[in-house]
Amino acid sequence: MSATEAVPTTDERERRPGPGGPAAGGGFAVLAERLALPTAWLAVIVIYSATTPDTFLRWSNVSNILGSQAVLLMLALAALMPSLVGDFDLSLGGIMGLTATVIAKLNIQHGVDIVTAGVAGMLVALVAGALNGLFVVVCDTNALIVTLGMGSVFTGVIFWLTENNTLIGIDPALSQWTFTTGLATIPLEFFYGVGVMLLIWYVTSFTPLGLRALFVGQSREVARLSGIRVARIRIGGFILGGFIAGLAGVLFLGTTGSADPTATAPYLLPAYAAVFLGATSIKPGRFNAIGTGVAVYFLATGVNGLQLLGAKNYVQQLFYGAALVAAVVLSRQLRRR
Amino acid sequence: MGSLTKRVRSTRRLTLCAITASVVVLSSACTTTASDSSGAADSSDRGFLSAEDFATLQDNVKKATARPSFVAPGPPFDASAAKGKKVFVIPTASQLRQCDQIAKDVVALSQKVGMTGTYFQNSGGPAGWIPGMQQAVSQHYDAIVLVCGIDPNLMTPQVKAATQAGIAVIDSGLGDTSDGAKSDPLVTAQTNIPNAQSIRRAMDVAILDHRKEPFTAFLITSNEVPSSVVMEKAIRDEFARYCPKCVLKSTNVAVPDWGTKIQPAVSSALVSDPDIKVVVPIYDGMSAPTAAAIRASGRTDLKMYGCYGGTPEYILQMPKGYPMATNIGPSHLWRAYAVVDQMLRVLTGAGAVPADKAQDPERLFTMDNYQEVTSVPNDGFGAEFPAAYEKLWGLS
Numbered sequence: 075m076s077a078t079e080a081v082p083t084t085d086e087r088e089r090r091p092g093p094g095g096p097a098a099g100g101g102f103a104v105l106a107e108r109l110a111l112p113t114a115w116l117a118v119i120v121i122y123s124a125t126t127p128d129t130f131l132r133w134s135n136v137s138n139i140l141g142s143q144a145v146l147l148m149l150a151l152a153a154l155m156p157s158l159v160g161d162f163d164l165s166l167g168g169i170m171g172l173t174a175t176v177i178a179k180l181n182i183q184h185g186v187d188i189v190t191a192g193v194a195g196m197l198v199a200l201v202a203g204a205l206n207g208l209f210v211v212v213c214d215t216n217a218l219i220v221t222l223g224m225g226s227v228f229t230g231v232i233f234w235l236t237e238n239n240t241l242i243g244i245d246p247a248l249s250q251w252t253f254t255t256g257l258a259t260i261p262l263e264f265f266y267g268v269g270v271m272l273l274i275w276y277v278t279s280f281t282p283l284g285l286r287a288l289f290v291g292q293s294r295e296v297a298r299l300s301g302i303r304v305a306r307i308r309i310g311g312f313i314l315g316g317f318i319a320g321l322a323g324v325l326f327l328g329t330t331g332s333a334d335p336t337a338t339a340p341y342l343l344p345a346y347a348a349v350f351l352g353a354t355s356i357k358p359g360r361f362n363a364i365g366t367g368v369a370v371y372f373l374a375t376g377v378n379g380l381q382l383l384g385a386k387n388y389v390q391q392l393f394y395g396a397a398l399v400a401a402v403v404l405s406r407q408l409r410r411r
Numbered sequence: 412m413g414s415l416t417k418r419v420r421s422t423r424r425l426t427l428c429a430i431t432a433s434v435v436v437l438s439s440a441c442t443t444t445a446s447d448s449s450g451a452a453d454s455s456d457r458g459f460l461s462a463e464d465f466a467t468l469q470d471n472v473k474k475a476t477a478r479p480s481f482v483a484p485g486p487p488f489d490a491s492a493a494k495g496k497k498v499f500v501i502p503t504a505s506q507l508r509q510c511d512q513i514a515k516d517v518v519a520l521s522q523k524v525g526m527t528g529t530y531f532q533n534s535g536g537p538a539g540w541i542p543g544m545q546q547a548v549s550q551h552y553d554a555i556v557l558v559c560g561i562d563p564n565l566m567t568p569q570v571k572a573a574t575q576a577g578i579a580v581i582d583s584g585l586g587d588t589s590d591g592a593k594s595d596p597l598v599t600a601q602t603n604i605p606n607a608q609s610i611r612r613a614m615d616v617a618i619l620d621h622r623k624e625p626f627t628a629f630l631i632t633s634n635e636v637p638s639s640v641v642m643e644k645a646i647r648d649e650f651a652r653y654c655p656k657c658v659l660k661s662t663n664v665a666v667p668d669w670g671t672k673i674q675p676a677v678s679s680a681l682v683s684d685p686d687i688k689v690v691v692p693i694y695d696g697m698s699a700p701t702a703a704a705i706r707a708s709g710r711t712d713l714k715m716y717g718c719y720g721g722t723p724e725y726i727l728q729m730p731k732g733y734p735m736a737t738n739i740g741p742s743h744l745w746r747a748y749a750v751v752d753q754m755l756r757v758l759t760g761a762g763a764v765p766a767d768k769a770q771d772p773e774r775l776f777t778m779d780n781y782q783e784v785t786s787v788p789n790d791g792f793g794a795e796f797p798a799a800y801e802k803l804w805g806l807s
Contacts, residue, residue, distance in 0.1 A: 126683070134708065135682040141707055142675045238505035238532060240696065242724035246732070254706050261707060329674070330699040331733075335506050336534065337670025344671070374675070381679035387663060387672070 111355030115372040122379035129382050137259045143374040144263035148322035149341050150348040150366050151270050155315035157349055157361045159308050160291045163206055164221040166319040168228030171338035173199045173323030175232045178241040178333035188245040196320045203316015207309035232335045241333040252328030263325045274363035347398045458622030464653050468615045475612035476780050479772035481799040484752055488761035490804035494525035496758055499547035503559035504535030508722050509743050510559035516747030517556050537565045544569035548576050554754050560584040560638055563597040570597045579757045583750040587641045591767050600763035602753045602770050606638045607645035609773045610719055613737040614649040617689045617716035625656035626688035629680045631673060631697050634663045642693050669697055677704035695720030695738055705734045723790045729781045738776045742792035745771040748800045
């Protein structure tokens, strides 16, 4: 199964020639579909502002929502990379954890300065992504199975390096560069995430590379017949996914100041939830960076409001799951119109 | 002219006397205050605490922060009868640093008395423990040690299979010493630990630090871990006793979600209730994401209390800006000695120590004594207990 099979395929209206783009061609319904998620986000904000007026719109809470989800945003963007070209990578949580572990191990236990340790960690992330690309694309095997296996391998390496223990005491400079320093009290890591999101959005929307990736994601055969080097694009997706997952590991390490060998794996499912939810918006039927970012913060806002209202944790789980299912079903129905 | 000079001199003397008298009065007042603080604190210093409660809490904290001394858990016995036997050691989750180290220490100590020890690495939960239980049964071990409160009821068939095969199952940290002497019938013997008492001492520090006026505390629990439930109850009891007007709010975060859910939950709590003065992650393994949320709030007055675990790596972060005010827990080596002592008593027929008897102490670390984690041997617990145990076992 490829990633494109799991979500609606390209909206026909997107491909219509002529000025004005899809909105001009599809009219109000298309615009409504594009803006459904941002509108839902806005609705959630309005509802929570009304129900918890003293706290929800307070700047400290806005800062909390934006800052506390930066790691998830980065990992969701990592998951977006292979998804864009029609692949899955279930090892991204492992790559994120492996990067954090390598950096922590070098810095805490071997006294390597944080910058050198960070570079080493990111190199490991690149190699991990490249290995995924090698096994899936070059060896022509199922991405789900291979990356699931590689995720287990990375987790095993994490346990081996940490001896199953949490590594504590990372150089505080990393926390300063990512989490404890902020702009308008919003941690810097939020802006790093937004920067990566905008970069992906630009490349996928306005460059030939982005167009080629889109073709590969929609139909590998058509892309191949069009002269696009499909294998190279797909491997690139895995490598970039690994690299951005490594960045998520760096942010995680800066945020918590420690490397817990089991803490990063649970990020994977919410990250993919955001990627799929994002594919129902902005460019419906297509994985896209802005949609992914909006999805991350739609979910975060929903959960935050529930927390402020004193809801139990299981209600948050219900919200996460229901939002994802509703969005995908709704998108599917809209596409069938 | 002469009378004018006299009047001036008289006025100067009067002024001098008045100043001197004022200084004496102020000095005596200061002396009185100092005297009071060395004895019974005045009511402004005690805040909402009564004089008796204030003294009790101070005494509790003083005793809990002091270096513990060894108390023999039972009569001496000959451990050499266990020589040649095999023990299989399963920690509750290998990624929990203290639990993992206790398990490894149990293996090392078993080898010291001539036994064969096997450490079983796992990631926690029945899925992690059951393969270990089956391995121990199939390979005919003599004892299985479950470390850090593994609930035997979560793998009843495997525990029954082990005991029916004649394997002694020793569960370390299964219950709390405050539970009484009742033991779980599934296991051969257990060593309970004073979790409730420990977390009470950490709360005593929180109450003393914030005694000016009743405050709100925010607890983070993991209710699927039995000791978490015990400790939450103890916290509520301690607040009900010493600060009934304090407000306790809480959130429950499952262990696998610590990395992803604690930080946003604490952040939201701090936003929704700026009156929160104390944050209580029950375990020190929860402290990293909690500290991240506290830092993100920008509030420098907020500290973490509770933090059960006694993990030296966390304690050593306290002077480096880590917002942890207390950490309380055992020495992994002492706990391992206590578990091995219980195991050896069972294997040699000396008779198990009752479950309600505290077998190893826990120590409270604050900013006043954190440095003893490194300056005093065995993470601040001293060098006395290893020799004392080995003497008890007839090894020296």
